Amino acid sequence: MASEHIEQKLALLPDLPGSYQMKDLNGKIIYVGKAKSLKNRVRSYFKSEHDGKTAELVRNIADFDFIVTSSEKESLLLEITLIQKYQPYFNIRLKRGTGYPYIKITNERDPQIELVSIVKKDNAQYFGPYPNVYAAQETLHFIQKNYPLRRCSGFQGRPCLYANMGQCLGACWREVPVMEYQTQIKKIQSFLAGNTQTVAKQLREKMDVAADKLEFERAADIRDQLNFIAETVEKQKIISKDGTPRDLFNFYMDKGWLSVQIFFIRQARLLKREKRLFAIVDEPAEELTSFILQFYNRKNTVLPKEILVPDGVDTELISSVLKTEVRTPKRGEKKELMNLAIKNAKIVLDEKFRLMEMNEQKTNGAMQEIADALGINEIHRIEAFDHSHTQGEEIVSAMVVFEDGVPNKQKYRKYKIKSVNHADERAETMEVIRRRYSRLLKEHEKLPDLVLMDGGVIQLNAAREVLEDELGLVDLPVAAMVKNDHHKTADLLKSEGSQHTQLDPKSQGFFLLQRIQDEVHRFVITFHRNLRSKSSLGSKLDEITGIGPKTRQKLLTKYGSLSKIEKASKEELKQLGLSEKVIQALKISLGAIH
Template sequence: MTINIEVAKKLPRSPGVYLMKDIENKVIYVGKASSLRDRVSNYFREPDSPKTRLLVRNIEGLEYIVTGTEVEALVLESNLIKEHMPRYNVKLRDDKAYPFIKITNEEYPRICIARRRERDGSQYFGPYPDSGAVRELIKMASGFGIRRCRKKLPCPPCLNYHIKQCAAPCIGKVTKEEYLGIIRNVADLLKGKHNELIRSLTEDMERLSGSQEYEKAAHIRDEINALQELSVKQRVNMPGKKEQDVLAYAVSGNIASLQLFHVSEGKLRGRDTFTLGTAGSDEEEMLSSFIKQYYLDVMPPQELIIPEELADVSISLWLADKGSKLKTPKNAVEKGLMKLAQENARMLLGMQLLKEGKNEALDALQKALFLPAAPSIIEAFDISNISGTDATGSLVAFLNGKPDKKNYRRFRIKTVEGTDDFAMMGEVVKRAYSRRKEEGKRMPDLVLIDGGKGQLGSALAAMRELGLNIKTAALAKEFEYIFLPGREAPVILPKDSPALKLLQRIRDEAHRFAVGYHRKLRGKRISESELDGIAGIGEKRKRALLKYFGSVGKVRAADVEEIAKAPGVRRKDAEEVWKYFRK
């Protein structure tokens, strides 16, 4: 069956969900609409994005389900996306990898770790990226008396009862009402409601003390102390008592990183990180899809703070039914939290791209320099030549945008005299690649020359002499212009361009490495010449002085008595050294 606009026009104008299928009858996209006819028809009217055009080309079948309201459609859409995992829907990839804390739905609930949420009536808290935090929280919760064992009650008590880590409902040591009170306290702990829980426990402790049940009161006192210590660890404090989630994201291509900050009782109590496969969706659709998938099974907080308002009002209505308000940052504290979350999202996205072998700067560099592919290996050359002496050259290597220091090389100029930077650049490039060519080793994807057209020309001439054709560019310091072979005009990139920043970082590293070697050679030459000019100080005593003092400067500053302390240096030698430096 061919799906086109004529088929779409026969759909009802009711709210509902539509399922698009491919030639193999597999669901490739699930969407919801306030009017099925209008929404589906839009796909066949000049699609405005590459994703939509690709989707339409693959549609071979269509199903729809009518719902009573758009909010009902939103819930059904989320369920169907989780069931079918369609290719063109945004996919939440990371949440199932993180553990949850689960309080089971039993007559006497127990606490345990779960790897996924299930619709079994249990309470779920998390997910927690840090498994160590999960163990710490469960250990603290056990101190309230909640059971951890899987045994069918009643049964003999286990070790946890004897070490005061369980209230032992298995042998009737606690009534059902008292045990459910323990469950409420543990739930408050996991929700981060520490202040409320401390107040409640303090009342219980005073009541027990008044009735002279001192052992129970002491146990509750220990719980209060542990809670207060936990509260001190919450170092990010904000005014207010609301429970809030702060969502921020960063996107690159089909990958997005999303940060979810959890704020409770005015304290930042944790964060979760997620990676989304955007399937080419725009940012609003990506954020809407995350909210629908994540909060379908998780109770949302009182307020959900997002960077910008969503055009889809059904999301706000759906959250309102769950007792949550969708909003953008309003005050300085909320704006600060959003900025912090966005910075974290950008950082984690960069790490994810590197992990997957991708790099935004390398992709931008490919386009800016007209390269056939993003350059994974970049090598840069620089010359350090001050006052025409001790000239050196450097080669630094970057792999996937990061320094590859094991492949750094340094060169002492051998064939060029004076201050001919162009000739020196040619010598260093030729020496660097002649041996590599003989050994058949891989050449870089891009060579970066520190300098302008003159240095670039010398480097290219050296490569031609070796029969090499490597993509090469030069970065000139004065205006940060990029010169390419065969192009008269330079490439000029914006100052905030990721490609330019990467080239600058590589160029600066090559300069640092070359200057460091030059200074080392120059310092060695100066040291040798100064000590060599002192009568009676041969090679053995010179080495002894340098080893003892560490440098010629320290020898120069020393008095006769100090110089004479160096091993093998006689007093008369010390006097000669002291006199030499005071001529």
């Protein structure tokens, strides 16, 4: 029987082609598959009876992920690529490389072209893999006839049969110049890259001539050859035409959340996909620009030769910082890849929203599970707090309320922090807790059954200090939602030095806790975003004569706040490309603001 988590994800699967990846409890990919309909195929694992290896596979599945493609054939090619990359335990048939062949040009003085099932590290050129084995064989025969290399075993003092037929360059009887081989190899590379228009036109003309002469069998053979070529070298949107290492970024935004997709394209293949989902404050293009710069500012990160980004992202800024080519595709297969990334990003974000709605509806026992974990008799109302700021400035806090597992948005509250003008988690927490609960006491309102702080020991201790020492609410339970490395709730913390309270990651209590964390984070970020849109740093810079979008982005990236820009020296600003006139206007304007 599928877990509650998997049941929810099954309900959200799209009726689209793609590749799916089954994972075990450790998050390791144990099986990769393809589907004409992800919805039907993935559901079949959990809704049908199985035996043998399939039953064993299903017993080991703890989670799954998927990537939407534009066609069933693309899902097949992506499946092959992911199997070769991750070597999943249950993909016995394909992981050894025996499923689909490659066309190989050998790396030797007199190269040959052949069909192989395994890619080796031998500096040879490989093309494929090709899903239709028979079509690949026939295409190889066509190449051997029309773009011959060496087909014999080597020098023997006389021409071989293939040389006499014009299907071998003649290494059997002469020393073939290297340039002669290179000329043929370039033609083969172009042909297998999809440039088959000339060849196809010639074959169609031959087919028409054969048909006119009533040579229908020959015409049928040529027709089949055309189909084999189309089947083998058809252009695929999921695959780049060249071998340039490139990363592709695109996003979809809704309700204050940004869903980012990163495609890693290597050896003309989509080798890996990563996804990120987070609430945002700035405009999406600015957030993505910042995200990309942070994404590569990691240990052991290898930059690709090219980065693809959507419209609105500052390509010049990213390129100048990362020292690599950054482009925005306008047409062709790269543009289609960008569209595919948006499609996947939208599906991920839609799935999150629908999961949040489903978790609201399935709260039976979830509140009690949290109560039991914290040693509380029962919980009906939870109030959760979170903070947000921009590089230590424009500090705000927010509170969300969950009653019997369901958010009560009429009771949500927003707070502009007044006691501090720089980032101070302890002071921010003390102010918002003091303002909230001193007011409830003053107005004789009912207190919650649990107060949750989004953070750790600092926020927990600050909240306790106000509630217990200042307000005398020693019996009001408080806990901190402790995050893991992925910024997701992992544990609950009751007091400093105590062991973290862990919930079953598949339980409804755990899902509810994550729902609360997501909601309070979304609410505070949305509040912060709305405030910034009214009097944001960017909008104030836009009002200054001589500062355009690129200069604005440079100032935002380097300084992040009006006060820091105001304190910057003229020499520093000149290094960013600002003229004396613009610097003067900037200083005057910022002086008036402050």
